[in-house]
Structures are given as C-alpha cells and as structure tokens.
Amino acid sequence: MDRVLAAMPVRSDLKQADVFLSYSSKDGAQIQGLADELEGKHIPAWYDRGLIAGQPYRDVLRQRIETVKAVVVFWTENSISSKWVMAEADLANQRNKLICLCDPKLESRHIPMPFNANNHIVEFGKMPELLEALALIGAKPRI
Numbered sequence: 001m002d003r004v005l006a007a008m009p010v011r012s013d014l015k016q017a018d019v020f021l022s023y024s025s026k027d028g029a030q031i032q033g034l035a036d037e038l039e040g041k042h043i044p045a046w047y048d049r050g051l052i053a054g055q056p057y058r059d060v061l062r063q064r065i066e067t068v069k070a071v072v073v074f075w076t077e078n079s080i081s082s083k084w085v086m087a088e089a090d091l092a093n094q095r096n097k098l099i100c101l102c103d104p105k106l107e108s109r110h111i112p113m114p115f116n117a118n119n120h121i122v123e124f125g126k127m128p129e130l131l132e133a134l135a136l137i138g139a140k141p142r143i
Contacts, residue, residue, distance in 0.1 A: 017046035018139040020068045020097075022088040024078035027103075030124070031074060034101075037127065042141035043134065045072075065091050069139040074124065075111045076103040089115055099133045 019038060023031045031047055038045040046064055048057075061084075065071055071092030079085040092098040093115070100121045102108055108116055122129045134140070 017044040017064070018069045018142070019043055019045040019134065020064050020071045020088075020092070021045055021047035021074065022071060022079075022085050022092070023047065023074040024076060024082050024085060026078040027074060027076050030076075034072075034074070034124075041127075041131065042143055043131075043139055044142065061088060062091065065095065065097070069097065070099055070134050070137040071095075071097045072099045072101050072130070072134075073115070074101045074103070075115070076106055077110075080106070080110055080112055086112060097137060099130070099137065101130065 021031050021035060028049075032049070035045045035047060046068070048061070065088060071088065073079070073085060073089045073092065075085075089098060089100075089112075098115070100111060100115055101124050102111060102121055103124050108121055110116075111121070122133055
C-alpha cells in the first residue's frame, strides 16, 4: 500500500516538505528552478504555487513554516520590500530555521535588518553551499 501511495500524485499544497521557499512572486521562475533542483537532490521543497483559492493563506504559510526543517528566503530587489517575505523570514528566524539566499546582483547590505547579519547568507546559484547550510539545520536528502 505504501508503494501505491508513494506513486500517486499529491497536490502540492498537501505535499510533505523539508524546505519552505520564501520569495517575491516576481522571482517565481528562479524559485521554480531552485525547487526543481532541490527535488532532484531528494530534498522536498514547498512554495506557495499550490495554494488553492479559498485557503486561509496566512494560516497555511505559518503551518508550513512550523513543519519544515528549513526556510530559505530568496532576497532580491523584489523581495526586500515584500511584507510577506519579511514576515516569513521573521518567523523562520524565530524558529532557528532561516537560511538567507541572496541574488548575486543584490549587495548583502540591502537585505533588511536583522537578516543581513545572518551567518547563513548563500549566493543564489551556489548549490553546494546551500546544501551544506540546509544540512546544518537538518534538511538532508531523503533517499
């Protein structure tokens, strides 16, 4: 039975994940690529693409942050002014789950305080460093 359930497609809003991806919707293509790359490395990732109309958005996001092992916040010119990204980063930081991922075009000093002083700032595209930071928090490949 477990094999049948494992083979069945699961709505992305119900999918179990180890990593929550926080981002500005303007950076969706980059996040989709990152999610695909993490999934390819057997690290289940979730982001809000699968939310269904009528779901209590704030409650779903909070529940997801509470249940994952790590929250990767993608800081870009778009996300530094997003109230949602800031709130997700703050909650992740309170839960000791925060990893900051920075767009190479964005100077780390532009990341909002106190997140610009976080020791886990990884440059976007540097997957080995991101995997190492995720492993430190407990988000390791599922095999």
